[in-house]
Amino acid sequence: MSLYHETVGILTSTATHTGSLKSRIYGSKDLKSPPAQVYALAFESSKWSAILKEVVEKSQLLQKERKLTPALSILLVHDLLLAKKGIALPASHGLRVTVEKHKARLQSEFTRARIRRKCPTVDALRAMVDAELGPAHPRWIRVNTLKSTLDEQLDTTFKGFEMVPTVEEVMASASTGKKVICLDGHVPNLIAASPGVDFTKTEAYKAGALILQDKASCFPAYLLDPRPEDGDIIDACSAPGNKTTHLAGILHERGFAEGQRILAFEKDKHRAKTLERMVATAGSSHVTLIHPGHDFLKTNPNSPEFRSVGALLLDPSCSGSGIVGRDDTPEFHLPSSPSSLHAFAFPPARKVTYSTCSVHAAENEGVVLAALASDVARVRGWRVRGLREWDVRGEVAAAAGDEEVAAATGRKAVELDGLDGEGVEVRFGSGEDDAEGPFERDAGGRIVRGPDGMPRLKAGKGRVVDEEDGDEDADEDDEGDADDEWGGFDD
Numbered sequence: 001m002s003l004y005h006e007t008v009g010i011l012t013s014t015a016t017h018t019g020s021l022k023s024r025i026y027g028s029k030d031l032k033s034p035p036a037q038v039y040a041l042a043f044e045s046s047k048w049s050a051i052l053k054e055v056v057e058k059s060q061l062l063q064k065e066r067k068l069t070p071a072l073s074i075l076l077v078h079d080l081l082l083a084k085k086g087i088a089l090p091a092s093h094g095l096r097v098t099v100e101k102h103k104a105r106l107q108s109e110f111t112r113a114r115i116r117r118k119c120p121t122v123d124a125l126r127a128m129v130d131a132e133l134g135p136a137h138p139r140w141i142r143v144n145t146l147k148s149t150l151d152e153q154l155d156t157t158f159k160g161f162e163m164v165p166t167v168e169e170v171m172a173s174a175s176t177g178k179k180v181i182c183l184d185g186h187v188p189n190l191i192a193a194s195p196g197v198d199f200t201k202t203e204a205y206k207a208g209a210l211i212l213q214d215k216a217s218c219f220p221a222y223l224l225d226p227r228p229e230d231g232d233i234i235d236a237c238s239a240p241g242n243k244t245t246h247l248a249g250i251l252h253e254r255g256f257a258e259g260q261r262i263l264a265f266e267k268d269k270h271r272a273k274t275l276e277r278m279v280a281t282a283g284s285s286h287v288t289l290i291h292p293g294h295d296f297l298k299t300n301p302n303s304p305e306f307r308s309v310g311a312l313l314l315d316p317s318c319s320g321s322g323i324v325g326r327d328d329t330p331e332f333h334l335p336s337s338p339s340s341l342h343a344f345a346f347p348p349a350r351k352v353t354y355s356t357c358s359v360h361a362a363e364n365e366g367v368v369l370a371a372l373a374s375d376v377a378r379v380r381g382w383r384v385r386g387l388r389e390w391d392v393r394g395e396v397a398a399a400a401g402d403e404e405v406a407a408a409t410g411r412k413a414v415e416l417d418g419l420d421g422e423g424v425e426v427r428f429g430s431g432e433d434d435a436e437g438p439f440e441r442d443a444g445g446r447i448v449r450g451p452d453g454m455p456r457l458k459a460g461k462g463r464v465v466d467e468e469d470g471d472e473d474a475d476e477d478d479e480g481d482a483d484d485e486w487g488g489f490d491d
């Protein structure tokens with residue numbers, strides 16, 4: 001079957017019409033054509049289809065060529081008019097001949113469609129079509145510290161990229177074609193690069209030194225703040241392994257304690273294989289114990305295996321409604337909220353992060369509220385912490401009017417309040433607004449980082465590093481509530 005028929009099949013089949021376009025194509029076992037080619041054709045043709053529909057209709061192509069279907073006509077006319085190499089079929093192929101004999105008429109209808117949109121050139125029309133898709137998002141790349149360092153990557157993979165101080169400038173580079181990068185101001189070792197640059201061919205990517213991971217997806221491991229003294233860390237819902245390997249990267253920089261491990265659960269055996277591959281490529285197999293095909297909810301928190309689990313990361317399956325750039329409407333799956341309640345029951349656990357890639361309150365604030373209202377949370381004293389200074393936090397209405405939950409759950413950080421009076425390491429910041437953010441910047445506007453790779457906070461902005469013992473302390477709060485002083489992760 002030709003590339004065109006296979007792509008029509010993907011775009012029109014109701015049987016495969018779930019999940020994103022990408023997952024439908026890359027998850028299809030029946031495709032003969034290269035998935036990347038099918039994806040490019042499906043995506044680009046869909047992007048242009050409003051204009052191509054006009055061209056096909058006004059040229060009366062379908063009336064003249066009865067064997068062509070509407071979907072096939074859009075794909076073929078797309079390649080005829082817009083692909084560099086034209087229709088990807090032999091010159092004598094019936095489909096190609098059928099469409100090419102109408103080239104002059106199709107071309108003139110395309111020109112009319114462009115003029116109707118007041119675009120003087122095809123490039124201007126292209127820019128208009130791209131703009132309708134919304135702003136180009138940066139390519140987020142996490143340097144995997146198990147395999148490389150930020151500096152090493154700046155000197156190699158990103159050599160030749162211009163360093164800019166803001167993500168807005170990275171996004172703007174989509175229209176100038178310049179290759180630029182910006183170091184993220186929140187998550188260490190995270191880089192925003194120009195949209196459209198393909199890093200999958202680089203040696204660093206192939207070696208696992210670079211991991212393509214959206215910024216939002218980097219927050220859970222960063223907020224969990226795994227430390228050598230935390231003991232074992234559970235990643236309850238691990239595949240494909242972005243956060244599992246991120247946890248390993250953070251602990252690698254801090255130094256794993258003797259015998260400290262990441263316990264990674266993945267209930268889907270097929271996805272667990274992907275997890276195994278990712279953990280191996282990232283160089284973290286020796287510190288990660290994978291439980292393939294194991295349902296985290298079926299674990300016994302009191303089992304000796306978990307006696308030193310101090311922190312858990314929960315990233316359950318969700319509707320995915322908040323994924324930027326998702327190209328079609330996702331199904332609405334509710335997450336398994338019991339995972340939060342289950343995590344609270346691990347005896348030594350002191351920290352849990354709960355994250356989703358959903359914008360639905362039922363999957364976010366609703367789950368946090370239900371978890372906090374549970375018996376185990378009340379008995380063990382679990383409370384919500386985190387992200388006080390983040391611009392977008394939980395919604396008060398969605399949190400049933402609970403302002404503490406709403407104000408603290410912008411990106412779902414939940415932490416145990418010290419049961420034994422020792423308190424906890426993470427504290428809230430003051431919540432003051434600061435146009436430039438709370439971090440020190442150098443003359444070029446870049447965020448200055450401390451020896452541990454964390455951005456350095458300006459004096460008076462929450463977390464500070466005690467120069468003598470390296471411990472992180474909170475500044476004095478005007479209201480004297482040390483619990484409300486943390487500002488380490490926030491903008």
Ligand SMILES: C[S@@+](CC[C@H](N)C(=O)[O-])C[C@H]1O[C@@H](n2cnc3c(N)ncnc32)[C@H](O)[C@@H]1O
Nearest residue numbers: 237238240241242243266267268295296315317
């Ligand atoms: C959102 S994805 C996790 C993404 C992953 N944390 C990452 O950053 O790459 C959710 C995964 O959790 C798995 N999962 C869901 N419920 C689970 C459970 N109760 N126990 C173990 N795995 C679970 C799903 O099979 C799926 O692979």
